[in-house]
Amino acid sequence: MYNDAQVMRRRHFLILPAATLATGQQREVRVPLRFFTEAEARIVAAAAARIFPADDTGAGANEAGVVVYIDRQLASGYGRDKYRYTQAPFEDGVAEQGYQGRATPRDIYREGLKPLAGFADLDPQQQDARLAEIERSALFQMLRRHTIEGMFCDPMHGGNRGKVGWQMIGFPGPHMSYLDDIDTHYGQPFRPKPLGIEEVLGRKVKPSEDETE
Numbered sequence: 332m333y334n335d336a337q338v339m340r341r342r343h344f345l346i347l348p349a350a351t352l353a354t355g356q357q358r359e360v361r362v363p364l365r366f367f368t369e370a371e372a373r374i375v376a377a378a379a380a381r382i383f384p385a386d387d388t389g390a391g392a393n394e395a396g397v398v399v400y401i402d403r404q405l406a407s408g409y410g411r412d413k414y415r416y417t418q419a420p421f422e423d424g425v426a427e428q429g430y431q432g433r434a435t436p437r438d439i440y441r442e443g444l445k446p447l448a449g450f451a452d453l454d455p456q457q458q459d460a461r462l463a464e465i466e467r468s469a470l471f472q473m474l475r476r477h478t479i480e481g482m483f484c485d486p487m488h489g490g491n492r493g494k495v496g497w498q499m500i501g502f503p504g505p506h507m508s509y510l511d512d513i514d515t516h517y518g519q520p521f522r523p524k525p526l527g528i529e530e531v532l533g534r535k536v537k538p539s540e541d542e543t544e
Contacts, residue, residue, distance in 0.1 A: 372402065376397070397481030440473070503523045504528075505527075
């Protein structure tokens with residue numbers, strides 16, 4: 332018998348663009364989904380692309396695979412609120428306390444996306460207007476935060492595909508030491524090629540969202 336997550340992985344896919352930065356060419360990537368349906372993923376991808384659009388300075392949320400990052404997080408224990416205290420009372424706290432409601436991140440996305448049916452087919456101006464209508468909602472606040480996380484996370488988590496986010500801001504990744512570069516680049520601008528955790532360690536690393544729970 333398949334559980335919901337397995338069915339999603341088997342049946343739902345999303346086609347995303349991926350920028351090949353060295354050539355400027357565009358190609359498509361077929362991504363299996365773990366939590367979202369294809370329709371939901373299209374909405375999230377379109378909304379994230381309006382929150383962090385591609386422009387002359389670099390790639391945006393779609394090119395970075397932000398929707399993949401969000402999908403993986405929601406499919407993990409985080410999506411079920413494994414790491415948050417979830418007992419009553421559920422009250423609106425002060426801003427510094429963060430979200431205090433009953434709904435899990437999965438619930439917030441699944442319910443919040445229902446009124447946005449057809450969002451991916453709107454033109455950019457209509458999409459911006461629709462997002463402005465929900466900007467105070469729990470869905471938008473979570474989506475905005477997750478979009479930024481997906482742009483700049485380590486690529487092992489599904490976002491920041493091709494390290495496009497790190498390249499945009501000049502972040503080199505988790506280099507452990509620069510001792511070998513001090514003499515070589517002394518007095519010169521130094522912008523090393525970004526390296527992810529797996530490249531630094533020289534081995535595959537299981538992301539927290541892939542760990543057996």
